[in-house]
Amino acid sequence: xxxxxxxxxxxxxxxxxxxxxxxxxxxxxxxxxxxxxxxxxxxxxxxxxxxxxxxxxxxxxxxxxxxxxxxxxxxxxxxxxxxxxxxxxxxxxxxxxxxxxxxxxxxxxxxxxxxxxxxxxxxxxxxxxxxxxxxxxxxxxxxxxxxxxxxxxxxxxxxxxxxxxxxxxxxxxxxxxxxxxxxxxxxxxxxxxxxxxxxxxxxxxxxxxxxxxxxxxxxxxxxxxxxxxxxxxxxxxxxxxxxxxxxxxxxxxxxxxxxx
Amino acid sequence: xxxxxxxxxxxxxxxxxxxxxxxxxxxxxxxxxxxxxxxxxxxxxxxxxxxxxxxxxxxxxxxxxxxxxxxxxxxxxxxxxxxxxxxxxxxxxxxxxxxxxxxxxxxxxxxxxxxxxxxxxxxxxxxxxxxxxxxxxxxxxxxxxxxxxxxxxxxxxxxxxxxxxxxxxxxxxxxxxxxxxxxxxxxxxxxxxxxxxxxxxxxxxxxxxxxxxxxxxxxxxxxxxxxxxxxxxxxxxxxxxxxxxxxxxxxxxxxxxxxxxxxxxxxxxxxxxxxxxxxxxxxxxxxxxxxxxxxxxxxxxxxxxxxxxxxxxxxxxxxxxxxxx
Numbered sequence: 001x002x003x004x005x006x007x008x009x010x011x012x013x014x015x016x017x018x019x020x021x022x023x024x025x026x027x028x029x030x031x032x033x034x035x036x037x038x039x040x041x042x043x044x045x046x047x048x049x050x051x052x053x054x055x056x057x058x059x060x061x062x063x064x065x066x067x068x069x070x071x072x073x074x075x076x077x078x079x080x081x082x083x084x085x086x087x088x089x090x091x092x093x094x095x096x097x098x099x100x101x102x103x104x105x106x107x108x109x110x111x112x113x114x115x116x117x118x119x120x121x122x123x124x125x126x127x128x129x130x131x132x133x134x135x136x137x138x139x140x141x142x143x144x145x146x147x148x149x150x151x152x153x154x155x156x157x158x159x160x161x162x163x164x165x166x167x168x169x170x171x172x173x174x175x176x177x178x179x180x181x182x183x184x185x186x187x188x189x190x191x192x193x194x195x196x197x198x199x200x201x202x203x204x205x206x207x208x209x210x211x212x213x214x215x216x217x218x219x220x221x222x223x224x225x226x227x228x229x230x231x232x233x234x235x236x237x238x239x240x241x242x243x244x245x246x247x248x249x250x251x252x253x254x255x256x257x258x259x260x
Numbered sequence: 261x262x263x264x265x266x267x268x269x270x271x272x273x274x275x276x277x278x279x280x281x282x283x284x285x286x287x288x289x290x291x292x293x294x295x296x297x298x299x300x301x302x303x304x305x306x307x308x309x310x311x312x313x314x315x316x317x318x319x320x321x322x323x324x325x326x327x328x329x330x331x332x333x334x335x336x337x338x339x340x341x342x343x344x345x346x347x348x349x350x351x352x353x354x355x356x357x358x359x360x361x362x363x364x365x366x367x368x369x370x371x372x373x374x375x376x377x378x379x380x381x382x383x384x385x386x387x388x389x390x391x392x393x394x395x396x397x398x399x400x401x402x403x404x405x406x407x408x409x410x411x412x413x414x415x416x417x418x419x420x421x422x423x424x425x426x427x428x429x430x431x432x433x434x435x436x437x438x439x440x441x442x443x444x445x446x447x448x449x450x451x452x453x454x455x456x457x458x459x460x461x462x463x464x465x466x467x468x469x470x471x472x473x474x475x476x477x478x479x480x481x482x483x484x485x486x487x488x489x490x491x492x493x494x495x496x497x498x499x500x501x502x503x504x505x506x507x508x509x510x511x512x513x514x515x516x517x518x519x520x521x522x523x524x525x526x527x528x529x530x531x532x533x534x535x536x537x538x539x540x541x542x543x544x545x546x547x548x549x550x551x552x553x554x555x556x557x558x559x560x561x562x563x564x565x566x567x568x569x570x571x572x573x574x575x576x577x578x579x580x581x582x583x584x585x
Binding site: 167 | 332360362373393399405406465522544559562570577
């Protein structure tokens, strides 16, 4: 099975986000960047499928050269190959632009795919758009927010999380799958893996290599403002005996918040 | 004209779709134009009457037996043909599980960009302008569109419903053509946990527990509270989920779900940044924690510094009293 996993470099979840109002963007300085946690589940699932069924795991990232670090991590986890599609454009929050780049890369350079794995969303942009858009552009079935995946021959069954339930979905390969937390427990890199990863080259592809022109991937969303969330007003904090505290809490709920 | 996708699950119209329609109606009224709704499926005509009171001038019902189960490919194909025909300027979805799956597929088919999970909409110089959280609500981005139709998904539980009233409105049924071989992914069945609770993203009250809960069995205390409170669900912090005390479906925060309920009650949750990001847009927040320095108190409207295990029994008693009145 020829599996491709798409990964992104994102600020870790403990990051405090500061805003550059003039540039309408977040301040990247001082942030700690990691492999998008949902992508980690996708990489792990790809490795498990390869271990069970054979085949090859290729990891791709679209972004600046800093993304080489997360690609190295994927190689150290056990991926066979990694490629960087170099894109120095700052985050556009436009899922369609990213999907067009990925779909073009697959068509031009990696057309022999059987499974395309993504994280269900990238931390930060929080769009959850790219997997479905890639599926549409390539005419593939999609199953998003997957917590269980089984592949048998050229068919698969996935559990997809919906509100308070799971959808059991059957699909044919090639297909697009996006991973949700719970799909698996990602492995740590081993020392051996890290040493092997160090020796592996990560080829860098440019938009020219994909026959992509800037005008094909102009962002179609315009960010006119970025703001911090409105601060919450300081509330009442009480330190009293539980029974008394609860009476006041319920009074607050009933009379002030009017929630009950 | 604004077109709003209405989601039907198991023969019921989803409330979050009606919220999206209500918002569509408000924006349509601003410009003296129409808000129309669209249902996609098989034998759904009878649901149109549930949609009309929320302000749809027309309800399109796209019908094909292949659409009796949801599939992104089938539904987007049906919607695409309607959009081509009626050419709306704006298309809105609820950012429900289905909306998040379907809207990007339709957007890519139309070759337009999409704004996900918006929390505000308005017009600027005749064009739609939306606000959406990024970094799980650590920041908010304002966006406008350079492609048309302008497409957005709207976060559930944020947009108020319009007062339902008897309005006129037309129901237009259309048979759509779906080539069977285009549906390469199909829902076989819906697996529901026994005694399944409401999803945290849909609940009006979320009762959450963190590391202070001390163990999986203690989450039963929170379930007892949600059994008393209407439209409520049990949530959890990442540390409680990672400890294996409760399923990740319940996790609130940056690697879990972002919620905006009317009321969020946090028991034994310290308030890590990634958790606050997922719940600080709740209308009211109550926190119970032994540690007076816990960060959760910085966002709480009402905080109690106390042992949660002493608080919960009294709370159950008081709630029963108030709710029976």
